[in-house]
Amino acid sequence: MSDVPDKCAHCTKDKVFHDLKVLPDNTVVEKHACEDCAAEQGFVPLQVGVPAKPTSEKAGTTARACPECGLTFAQFKRVGRLGCPACYEAFERQLTGILDRSQEGGTHHVGKIPRRLLRERTSGTGEPGESLETLLGGAKHRAERLKALGEQLRKAVEQEQYEQAARIRDQIRTASQLAGGGSSADEPGAKA
């Protein structure tokens, strides 16, 4: 079974996070590192502030109970409330259907990012675009978002809602800056 190491892959600290990084070609790299080492290499903790606990000793049951709070999926179905932030990882597969139904097909967060988290991630050593991309999901979602914003802008202008139109334009500007930063790397020809 996959045993989660309880030491950082880069130093000797034992407070280990389960981290992930999305590369420009949209592949995901996962590794276990401490907060400092992860930040240094542009990795983002999967669970901000929640250290992943070693789960090897109860490998047989981990699929059914959250390793952090012990909630089982059966319990969740009974009460309709998750137990802790880590439940989202523990029940990722089972939650997909529920999210699909209740979120009109939305699968990725688009929107606000905690300000301090964003600052910390963008002022690190990695390229700002890269860290932001990790936080904001793939290029495909940004393209979808841009399309939806464009549609809203058209409607706002049509209805002469100029204050709202200006706001949408600002959003488009932000979104397209991010998309532009990532898209050159996304194009197959760009790297060659």
Added chain:
Amino acid sequence: MNQDGQNQDGPSQGGQDEPWVSELQGRCPEWLRGEGPAADVVLSSRVRLARNLAGMAFTPRASQDDSELVMTRVRAQLEQLGTDRLSIDLRGCPKERGRLLVERQLISAALLAGRQRQAKGDANQDPRGVVTWLGDERLAVMINEEDHIRIQSLRSGFDLPSALRSADEIDDAIEATLDYAFHPRLGYLTACPTNVGTGARFSVMLHLPALAITGDLERAKRAAHDMALAVRGFYGEGTESAGDFFQLSNQTTLGRSEGMLLDEMALEIVPQIIEYERESRRKLMNTQRVLLEDRVHRALGTARSARLLSSEEAMKLLGLIRLGVVLRVIDDVALPTVHGLMLAVQPAHLSLAHGGELESGDRRAARATLMRDRMKSKGAG
């Protein structure tokens, strides 16, 4: 005035002589001010943000100590913000006083009841509370509802953008030192997966009496449902919509940004319903004026003469009177009088105005008396 000092000594909070009870009662909350864009149809706009602290169990699975810690940390952070702050610990708060906060829409009925935690024991001792700002009650932060933090921002009339701005500011202020549970793909993590993502809910409180009279209300409600909006009554989930007041809110929180969700409501859905109601009002004024005048003046007549009123009947009367005032079919009642009564006729407001002593039978008599007094014709005075 900062009342935090009175709220640091545990379960005695909310006791007999809490100054906040009279402090709140004499004031008009933001959502009843009757101002702002499209105030003829839209009573208020509300933005709610659900947030949880990182690395801690959500309220339903939290221990008493966890909840205590959340409460301490969030209140300490809010302590630095603004003056006239009112911080209320709901532990041991007498129900009538708590209900006052529910009626003012500062807290949910669920928060008052406690038992967000799925633990045994006295629900009323669950650490939970609310922080608001006196004067306008535009902002309220509920602590240890189903999520650790629920920020609520209100504006009179149809003004979701500025409600969102204020909610954002307080959100940033809390996050300045506290880590939120945030996931790169799923966004803000919430106890219920239906809130995950932005954790944002945008609502507007609409007054749709003309659609009710013309019989088009069901169609409008169905249209809202089709556009994935939830339709609720005056006091939220499962409550009656006496007076033809309805709350409309978005249900999607994942995959679309706050701005996109807001614009959908602010540019597309709500303007259509506002226009639909206004059109019905015009139709009534132009082609069925006598019918309209009959409904509205019967309501005013009852309000000026009834000796017993239930809160539901009072709200029905006030809804029709409000329509009459807005359309100038009634010219001797002011809108603030109507709005003031919408709150004053609620059970806890009424009881506490009488020293908290009213039985439900006496309450109906007191309600009718209050209504008659405040609705007195200016001409007759």
